[in-house]
Amino acid sequence: MTKTVQQKEKKLKSANVPDKMKACLFYGPEDIKYETLETPKINENEILVKIQSAMTCGTDLKTFKRGHPVLIKTLPSAFGHQFSGVAAGVGKNIKNFHEGQKIVAVNTAPCFNCFFCKNKEYSLCENLEFLNGAYAEYIAIPERIARHNTYEIPEEISFEEAAMLETFSVVMHGFERSEISPGMNVCVIGAGAIGLVFTALSKLAGANVISIGKSLYKLNLAKELGAEFIISLDHFNEQRKELAGKVRELTGGYGPDVVIEAVGLPDTWILATELVRRGGLVNFFGGCKKGERIEVDTYRLHYDELKLTGVFHHTPYYVRKALELMKDKNKSREIFKRLITHRMPLEKLKDAFILQESGKAVQIAIIP
DSSP, rough: OOOHHHHHHHHHHHHTTOOOEEEEEEOOOOOOOEEEEOOOOOOOOOOOEEEEEOOOOOHHHHHHHHTTTTTSSSEEEEEOEEEEEEEEEEHHHOOOOOOTTEEOOOOOOOOSSHHHHHHHOOOOTTTTTEEESSSEEEEEEEEEEHHHHHEEEEEEHHHHHHHTHHHHHHHHHHTTTTTTTTTTTTEEESSSSSHHHHHHHHHHHTTTTEESSHHHHHHHHHTTTTTTTEHHHHTTTTTTTHHHHHHHHHTTTTTTTTEEOOSSHHHHHHHHHHHOOOOOOEEESSSTTTOOOOOOHHHHHHHHTOOEEOOSSHHHHHHHHHHHHHHHHHHHHHHHHHHEEEEEEEEHHHHHHHHHHSSSEEEEEEEE
């Protein structure tokens, strides 16, 4: 190593940052190990964050169960993408942040140069830069995310709440694309973190909300967040006609104006198309496995003038909009209270995923 490189590394490393850190690595489905690793080094365009809180979420639970084709390229791999913390090191080219500052970053940033970015379809960016590795004591935020999707945490938001910024951001994107207005009947299929935020935002918008899910624990949280009616999928099992009849009964005989699928399974995608009223909108928000297919009744699609749309991910605009919502405690306090259901230390990450999979937790704050 040359003297110049040694001097550069010295400049970019805070005196308070240890050489080693603890982290959880993914070795394969349901195989997580708590290990000691080298603390990340940053260059002049990056930010090193000492993580104060990381969140479990549906995507990371799926990763824990079966891996992830985009986020997990090699094994073993760091993982986890929802976090907040304190800037422990700031590259010299980063002008908007300083050491000791409370910051939160989301998990991607668009390139702003590709075909889709030039059409302002930033969630479809061909060159999304991903950030993974939040289940650790430290994480390095790469240049593009540091510049375009990293924010100072407002005083009124805790570290745990700030770590949920990505959850709020993706839902904010999906909510605006769902064309929900006061007085509408909205049905949300899925009562995980995403579905619960959709329920809360729909209620705040003045809609009447039906929440459909499997976990009675989560369905009760949906009710606390404003759902007028909750329906257990387990109660109806495979009896889709009976379920559709119940939903029509609750919506004046017509069905919901908007149905949001927040599960990501072909069966619930099909269910969404069966529940929505004539002229209604279905938002396929939950992502299914690549290659999976569904069948749609073409008669309904054409003669009932259904609007079917898919919404993916977030954009810098929706991240900023979500942060503004989170700052408004009158609107966000009850959401945070019900979504952050447990707190566990980093070394218990596997136990946290098992608890989340049981349906008795929503998002678990992982504390390094």
